[in-house]
Amino acid sequence: LNIFKTNDEGRSMRELLNDNIEKTEKFIKDTGACLRKLSRLEQLADDLNRHAEAINDVTIFSRENEVIGACRFIIAARAPTLHQN
Numbered sequence: 001l002n003i004f005k006t007n008d009e010g011r012s013m014r015e016l017l018n019d020n021i022e023k024t025e026k027f028i029k030d031t032g033a034c035l036r037k038l039s040r041l042e043q044l045a046d047d048l049n050r051h052a053e054a055i056n057d058v059t060i061f062s063r064e065n066e067v068i069g070a071c072r073f074i075i076a077a078r079a080p081t082l083h084q085n
Contacts, residue, residue, distance in 0.1 A: 048074065 056069030075082055
């Protein structure tokens with residue numbers, strides 16, 4: 001029977017399936033690494049947010065007379081053009 005022959009350079013179905021399994025395993029591994037990194041970044045954002053709320057050493061006044069408390073460190077890290085020595 002020729003049902004298991006493929007048109008992919010004479011490679012057998014077993015070889016193609018093994019390649020697909022390897023690609024899938026790599027994809028799952030990479031996805032897991034991305035999810036772990038995302039989790040760590042979310043935790044970092046939460047930690048920085050808590051810190052910024054606790055230590056507001058800069059006050060920003062908007063044109064609409066809104067007062068915004070901010071942290072000098074966060075401003076310097078996220079908007080270097082606003083940072084002054």
